[in-house]
Structures are given as C-alpha cells and as structure tokens.
Amino acid sequence: xxxxxxxxxxxxxxxxxxxxxxxxxxxxxxxxxxxxxxxxxxxxxxxxxxxxxxxxxxxxxxxxxxxxxxxxxxxxxxxxxxxxxxxxxxxxxxxxxxxxxxxxxxxxxxxxxxxxxxxxxxxxxxxxxxxxxxxxxxxxxxxxxxxxxxxxxxxxxxxxxxxxxxxxxxxxxxxxxxxxxxxxxxxxxxxxxxxxxxxxxxxxxxxxxxxxxxxxxxxxxxxxxxxxxxxxxxxxxxxxxxxxxxxxxxxxxxxxxxxxxxxxxxxxxxxxxxxxxxxxxxxxxxxx
Amino acid sequence: xxxxxxxxxxxxxxxxxxxxxxxxxxxxxxxxxxxxxxxxxxxxxxxxxxxxxxxxxxxxxxxxxxxxxxxxxxxxxxxxxxxxxxxxxxxxxxxxxxxxxxxxxxxxxxxxxxxxxxxxxxxxxxxxxxxxxxxxxxxxxxxxxxxxxxxxxxxxxxxxxxxxxxxxxxxxxxxxxxxxxxxxxxxxxxxxxxxxxxxxxxxxxxxxxxxxxxxxxxxxxxxxxxxxxxxxxxxx
Numbered sequence: 001x002x003x004x005x006x007x008x009x010x011x012x013x014x015x016x017x018x019x020x021x022x023x024x025x026x027x028x029x030x031x032x033x034x035x036x037x038x039x040x041x042x043x044x045x046x047x048x049x050x051x052x053x054x055x056x057x058x059x060x061x062x063x064x065x066x067x068x069x070x071x072x073x074x075x076x077x078x079x080x081x082x083x084x085x086x087x088x089x090x091x092x093x094x095x096x097x098x099x100x101x102x103x104x105x106x107x108x109x110x111x112x113x114x115x116x117x118x119x120x121x122x123x124x125x126x127x128x129x130x131x132x133x134x135x136x137x138x139x140x141x142x143x144x145x146x147x148x149x150x151x152x153x154x155x156x157x158x159x160x161x162x163x164x165x166x167x168x169x170x171x172x173x174x175x176x177x178x179x180x181x182x183x184x185x186x187x188x189x190x191x192x193x194x195x196x197x198x199x200x201x202x203x204x205x206x207x208x209x210x211x212x213x214x215x216x217x218x219x220x221x222x223x224x225x226x227x228x229x230x231x232x233x234x235x236x237x238x239x240x241x242x243x244x245x246x247x248x249x250x251x252x253x254x255x256x257x258x259x260x261x262x263x264x265x266x267x268x269x270x271x272x273x274x275x276x277x278x279x280x281x282x283x284x285x286x287x288x
Numbered sequence: 289x290x291x292x293x294x295x296x297x298x299x300x301x302x303x304x305x306x307x308x309x310x311x312x313x314x315x316x317x318x319x320x321x322x323x324x325x326x327x328x329x330x331x332x333x334x335x336x337x338x339x340x341x342x343x344x345x346x347x348x349x350x351x352x353x354x355x356x357x358x359x360x361x362x363x364x365x366x367x368x369x370x371x372x373x374x375x376x377x378x379x380x381x382x383x384x385x386x387x388x389x390x391x392x393x394x395x396x397x398x399x400x401x402x403x404x405x406x407x408x409x410x411x412x413x414x415x416x417x418x419x420x421x422x423x424x425x426x427x428x429x430x431x432x433x434x435x436x437x438x439x440x441x442x443x444x445x446x447x448x449x450x451x452x453x454x455x456x457x458x459x460x461x462x463x464x465x466x467x468x469x470x471x472x473x474x475x476x477x478x479x480x481x482x483x484x485x486x487x488x489x490x491x492x493x494x495x496x497x498x499x500x501x502x503x504x505x506x507x508x509x510x511x512x513x514x515x516x517x518x519x520x521x522x523x524x
C-alpha cells in the first residue's frame with residue numbers, strides 16, 4: 001500500500017515537471033513582460049505538429065527534431081512579437097487578449113484543416129518504455145525522470161539568464177518601467193522581441209517533451225494553457241522557481257486525486273488550485 | 289546652417305501634442321564644454337524640448353542637429369548611441385534592478401568611451417558600497433547619483449539634465465551641482481532644465497528662459513539682472 005502511494009506521489013512530481021515546462025514560458029511572458037498570451041497552449045500544440053512532421057516526413061529522431069526547432073522557435077517568437085504583438089503592447093490589455101485569442105482560433109482551425117481531429121503522438125522509442133526501479137516496488141519511467149530534470153534545468157538556466165546576464169537585466173528593466181527604458185535609449189521593442197523569442201524556445205522544449213509524454217490534437221491547446229495558468233498563479237506571477245513548485249503541487253494533486261478515483265484526477269488539481277488561490281492569492285512565491 | 293562648432297543646434301523647432309503647440313519656434317544652441325540652462329515655470333515646455341532632442345516627442349517640426357547631423361526622426365536608441373544622454377525627470381531608475389545593473393544599462397546603450405565604472409565609483413563612493421543593493425531601496429539623493437552615473441557611463445558628448453534637484457534636500461543638491469563643472473571640464477556639453485533659477489544660473493555659461501513654449505529671454509547669466517529674468521520667467 002505504501003509503495004502504491006509512494007509511486008503515485010513520485011508520478012505526480014514528475015508530472016509537475018511537465019507542467020512546469022508548459023508554464024515557464026507563460027511565466028516569462030505574463031509575469032515578467034505582463035503580456036497575457038491566450039495562444040500559449042496552442043503554440044505548444046502547433047510545435048508538436050511541427051515535430052510530428054519532421055519525424056514522419058523526414059524521419060528525424062524526436063530529440064534531434066526538437067533541437068532543430070528551438071532556434072526556429074526563437075526567431076518565430078521574435079518576429080511574432082516584433083511585427084504583430086508589439087502593436088498591442090501597452091494598449092488596453094483587452095486588445096492583447098483579443099489578438100492572442102484570435103491566434104489561438106487560427107492555430108486550432110488551421111491544424112484541424114491540415115491534420116484532422118485525430119489524436120497524434122510521437123514515439124519516444126526506448127526512452128519512453130525504459131523504467132528505473134528505485135526498490136521497494138517503486139518504479140519511475142526514464143522519460144518522466146528526464147522530463148523532470150529538464151524542467152529543473154530550464155528553470156535554473158532561465159533564472160541565470162534573467163538575473164545574471166545583461167539581456168536579463170534589460171528584460172527586467174523593461175518590465176519595471178517601459179517608458180523609462182525608452183527614455184534612456186533602451187529599445188523596449190527589441191527587448192520585448194528577444195523575451196518573446198526566449199519564451200518560444202521554452203514552448204519548443206515543452207512541445208518536445210509533451211509530444212512524447214501524451215497524445216495531442218488540434219484542440220488540446222486550451223488545456224495546456226489552463227494548466228500553465230494554474231501553475232504560474234499558484235507559484236506566484238513572475239517567479240520562475242515558484243512555477244516549478246506550482247507545477248509539482250498541481251501534478252501531485254492530480255496523481256493523488258487519481259489514486260482515489262481516476263475520474264477525480266483533473267478535478268483534484270483544480271480544487272487544490274482553488275484552495276491555494278483562496279489561501280494565498282498572491283501565490284506561493286510572489287514576485288510582486 | 290549650423291556652425292561646425294555647435295554641438296547641438298535647435299533651429300526653429302515646434303513640438304505638438306495633438307493640436308496643442310507645446311514648443312513654439314524655439315532656437316537653442318549648446319557648444320561642447322558649455323553649460324546651458326533652460327529656465328521656465330511649470331508647463332513652459334522645458335521637458336518637452338528635452339524629449340524632442342532625445343527623440344521621444346511624437347510630432348516635431350524644425351531642425352535639430354547634433355555634431356552637424358540632423359537627428360529629428362532618429363530613434364532614441366540611435367540618438368543615445370551617437371552621444372546624447374538624458375537624466376530624466378524623477379530619475380526613472382529601475383527599482384528592482386541593483387545599482388550596478390542600473391549603471392550598466394547606461395554603458396550598454398551608450399557610445400562606449402573613456403568614462404567607466406571606476407569614474408562613477410570615484411564620483412559617488414557611496415554607490416560602490418551599495419552596488420548590489422536594489423536601486424529602489426536607495427535614498428532620493430543616492431538614486432539621483434545613480435541616474436547621473438548611468439548617464440555618464442553612456443559617455444555622452446551632450447548631457448541633458450531634467451530637474452535633477454527636484455525633491456532633494458539642499459545639501460544633496462549642492463553636492464550634485466558641484467559635479468557639473470567636473471563634467472563640463474571633460475568637454476561634455478550640458479543642457480540643464482530647472483525650476484530652481486538661482487541654482488541653474490550659477491553654473492550656466494548661457495541661459496534661455498521659456499515662457500509658454502517660446503524663448504522669452506536668453507543671454508549670459510552675468511549680463512542680465514534678476515528683475516528682467518523674473519519678468520520673462522513669469523511673463524509679467
């Protein structure tokens with residue numbers, strides 16, 4: 001019995017790693033750039049399809065495909081911000097939501113046209129099936145461990161980038177006061193574009209892992225977005241390490257809830273989210 | 289058009305907010321190593337003029353040239369990189385960044401020259417002790433030091449100072465104003481916008497008085513009497 005619970009708990013933590021990967025980009029755009037991207041989840045799904053194409057058409061291994069996609073994702077995010085989203089930055093927040101909501105609809109329907117509604121999945125081969133036995137009947141999938149480690153590593157790298165580099169200081173400066181940045185010749189337009197480029201790299205990484213972890217279909221974007229939102233709100237808006245904790249809390253809540261009754265898996269996550277929101281509306285590790 | 293010796297030449301410049309003309313056919317010149325003071329009451333258009341020079345005003349008519357090149361229409365980024373830097377009104381530091389990070393931004397956006405961190409630490413020893421502290425936790429005077437240090441690290445040829453004495457204690461203002469001659473001695477042109485007439489005229493080589501968007505009086509501080517200045521300051 002103990003082993004069963006320990007297993008579930010561990011599965012929940014690993015799932016939290018995946019959720020952190022969903023959320024980290026949103027944490028950067030919403031928490032640091034104050035930009036609510038409703039299409040965040042859809043961009044993850046869109047990238048999953050790109051990875052699928054690279055695998056099915058060109059036969060590229062999913063890990064290599066993800067590595068190929070990352071620089072392209074950066075450029076895509078940079079361009080998207082520079083040429084489209086920048087037009088609504090600083091305007092009414094409703095406009096930002098409308099534009100990204102429109103993007104969400106375009107992506108979902110575009111994918112539906114191109115690929116149909118059938119769920120897809122990318123095979124991770126041996127990576128996916130290998131398990132690590134931790135003794136006492138506790139087993140964890142190798143891929144789950146790798147995902148969790150990747151999430152921790154990504155949070156650490158972004159933390160270093162944001163707090164230990166010149167570009168990180170510029171992103172935080174623009175986050176502090178856009179008008180002041182412009183006054184001293186620090187182009188907020190370029191800084192926003194770079195930050196969105198970085199956000200899209202995290203989207204690429206999230207897609208690389210989730211496309212192997214579970215099924216995706218054109219309509220699964222909003223679910224990813226919801227998870228990402230719950231994670232960053234629980235973690236504390238703008239706090240990167242908070243996102244990791246938020247992800248783990250959500251993952252464990254779902255795993256434990258699912259152990260009682262599988263139908264309660266998703267609901268348990270939402271309930272825990274509501275409890276955290278009620279008790280600590282500022283999140284577990286508030287930045288602001 | 290603009291003499292080759294003029295560092296900054298503002299010729300017949302008007303600045304508009306929507307239909308409202310905030311600056312009305314203004315001519316101003318700054319030469320290298322000169323301190324020029326712009327005085328005027330609240331709303332006279334002083335800060336607007338600085339915004340026009342730094343490329344942050346939307347609608348500017350006339351000619352603004354810096355070191356012989358016209359700069360109207362250039363981005364603030366390009367203007368700063370070419371050697372004009374603003375110490376904004378209200379300091380406008382980034383409160384969540386450390387002192388050192390705030391200063392480094394000045395270096396990053398600037399023209400890269402001989403002024404480095406060592407110079408800033410020498411001018412403001414207190415900042416070196418607090419380099420890792422968040423800028424938002426400093427006193428007003430120390431924040432103004434960071435704002436000035438940030439501007440100097442951009443290695444400007446022309447420094448624009450917008451109300452650097454605002455909200456500071458007299459002793460602190462004195463300390464900041466003793467730096468003006470030192471900056472001037474490096475051959476940097478300085479354009480000072482102040483409401484504190486006495487203070488800014490004391491350091492200026494030349495001054496302009498703005499009244500409702502126009503230059504109402506200009507000259508050398510020693511050459512005009514106080515009553516005349518007050519008359520043109522308030523438009524009496």
